[in-house]
Structure formats: structure tokens, C-alpha cells
Amino acid sequence: MAELVTKRYAKALFDVAEEKNTLEAFEQEAIKISEILKKNIGFIQILGHPNIIQEEKIKLVEEAFDGNASNELVGLLVLLVKKNRENYMIEILDEFVNMAKVAQGFLQATVTSAIPLQQEQLSKIKSNIENNTSKKIELNAVVDESIIGGMIIQVGDKVIDGSIKGKMQALKSELNNLRLA
Numbered sequence: 001m002a003e004l005v006t007k008r009y010a011k012a013l014f015d016v017a018e019e020k021n022t023l024e025a026f027e028q029e030a031i032k033i034s035e036i037l038k039k040n041i042g043f044i045q046i047l048g049h050p051n052i053i054q055e056e057k058i059k060l061v062e063e064a065f066d067g068n069a070s071n072e073l074v075g076l077l078v079l080l081v082k083k084n085r086e087n088y089m090i091e092i093l094d095e096f097v098n099m100a101k102v103a104q105g106f107l108q109a110t111v112t113s114a115i116p117l118q119q120e121q122l123s124k125i126k127s128n129i130e131n132n133t134s135k136k137i138e139l140n141a142v143v144d145e146s147i148i149g150g151m152i153i154q155v156g157d158k159v160i161d162g163s164i165k166g167k168m169q170a171l172k173s174e175l176n177n178l179r180l181a
């Protein structure tokens with residue numbers, strides 16, 4: 001259900017942004033607000049506290065973001081408070097940003113490696129993905145020592161697992177299937 005709520009509100013904001021031709025401006029505001037909320041997670045906890053009346057929560061949101069964000073984004077945040085969906089604020093804003101990037105021709109990609117990759121390596125990976133997808137890529141690098149070595153590349157909903165851990169799991173699965181045959 002959380003994913004449905006997130007997508008519904010993000011899509012509504014996306015539709016408003018497209019209608020008003022302010023997609024890039026809304027995207028930048030959403031990024032800024034999301035970063036602020038992530039750094040101040042206590043703010044969302046206050047908004048979700050059952051002992052604080054709704055009018056006070058709305059007043060907090062308006063004071064925090066009025067003048068720093070468009071009326072539409074502040075209105076969305078107020079609506080989320082009114083509907084008791086304040087815990088979804090960050091996810092909704094992040095989903096909206098993803099929708100905006102896709103609409104602008106960007107594709108999210110993540111490369112996971114056991115050790116930090118150098119900028120030159122990341123540039124080559126990004127370039128290869130862009131050549132294969134004909135899209136502009138926004139590449140995120142993640143370090144996960146548990147994959148032992150190699151890398152995992154995720155582009156949209158496609159995953160290429162070239163990690164040692166992934167290969168070991170595939171080998172284990174094959175050996176288990178051999179025993180059953």
C-alpha cells in the first residue's frame with residue numbers, strides 16, 4: 001500500500017508540474033525539501049505525533065516551507081498532514097524527482113562494488129550504459145563489501161550481477177540442482 005500511496009501523490013504533483021510547465025523548478029524544490037527532511041527526521045516525527053493537533057502540524061509545515069517552496073509543494077505537504085500521510089513525505093518527493101528525471105530523459109543507474117570505484121571507472125561505466133540505453137544516466141555508486149568483488153549494475157528494473165557473491169550463489173544453486181537430478 002505504501003508504494004501505491006507514494007506513486008499516487010507523486011503522480012499528482014507531476015501532473016500539476018507538467019500542466020504549469022514547471023517540472024524542473026518543482027524538481028529542484030522537491031530535492032531541496034527532501035534533503036531537509038532527511039537531515040531533520042525529527043520534523044516528520046513531530047508531524048506524526050498523535051498528541052499534536054492537526055492545525056499545529058499544518059502551521060509548522062507552512063512556517064517551515066512557505067516562501068522557500070512553491071504553493072503547490074507546500075500545498076502537497078499540508079495535504080499529506082491532513083490525510084495523516086506525513087510519514088510518506090520523503091518517499092513521495094523522491095518518487096516525484098524520479099518521475100521528473102525520467103520525463104527529462106534521465107535514467108537512474110546504480111553500481112555496487114566491494115570497494116570504492118575511482119571517478120574514471122565510474123565515468124566509463126556511465127558512458128557504456130548511456131551508449132547501450134541511448135538515455136542520459138544519473139549514476140549512483142554504492143559500496144557493499146559483502147559482494148566480495150566484482151560489481152552489480154542496476155539500470156531501472158534490470159540488474160546485471162557480476163559480483164563474486166552472485167556467482168557463488170549461482171554455483172551453489174547449480175550444485176543443489178545437480179544433487180536433485
